[in-house]
Amino acid sequence: MPKLFLFLSAINGFLAVALGAFAAHGLRDRLTENLLSSFQTGVQYHMYHALALFGVALLSLQFPASIALRTSGYLFVAGIILFSGSLYILSLSGIRALGAITPLGGIAFLLAWGALAWFTISENISP
Numbered sequence: 690m691p692k693l694f695l696f697l698s699a700i701n702g703f704l705a706v707a708l709g710a711f712a713a714h715g716l717r718d719r720l721t722e723n724l725l726s727s728f729q730t731g732v733q734y735h736m737y738h739a740l741a742l743f744g745v746a747l748l749s750l751q752f753p754a755s756i757a758l759r760t761s762g763y764l765f766v767a768g769i770i771l772f773s774g775s776l777y778i779l780s781l782s783g784i785r786a787l788g789a790i791t792p793l794g795g796i797a798f799l800l801a802w803g804a805l806a807w808f809t810i811s812e813n814i815s816p
Contacts, residue, residue: 690753694746694762701739701769708732708777716780724780731776738765738773738798745805757808764801768794 772794
């Protein structure tokens with residue numbers, strides 16, 4: 690589990706930086722200000738949760754059997770795909786119906802943070 694979440698963190702961090710650069714240099718003159726802002730929101734949340742996956746990877750080194758921790762990691766990945774992914778596709782395609790998917794990603798993020806909180810109170814964590 691640690692290796693998987695470290696890999697997913699690295700890939701998502703890479704993608705967030707690449708997509709942020711793409712937006713700044715390749716999309717600035719092609720998208721409306723509103724669509725560019727949506728794309729950039731996707732990039733921000735993508736990076737925040739890539740870093741959260743890094744934290745999950747580090748914690749799973751010490752707690753490899755934790756179901757709450759594993760659940761948190763998978764929910765972070767689902768949130769990135771649903772939240773950031775839908776904002777990327779919406780911004781590039783203009784298909785407004787994709788905006789209905791974005792809140793599902795937000796819910797996945799909330800559940801991921803909740804699972805991480807559950808992990809902290811359910812495991813015997815010592816300094």
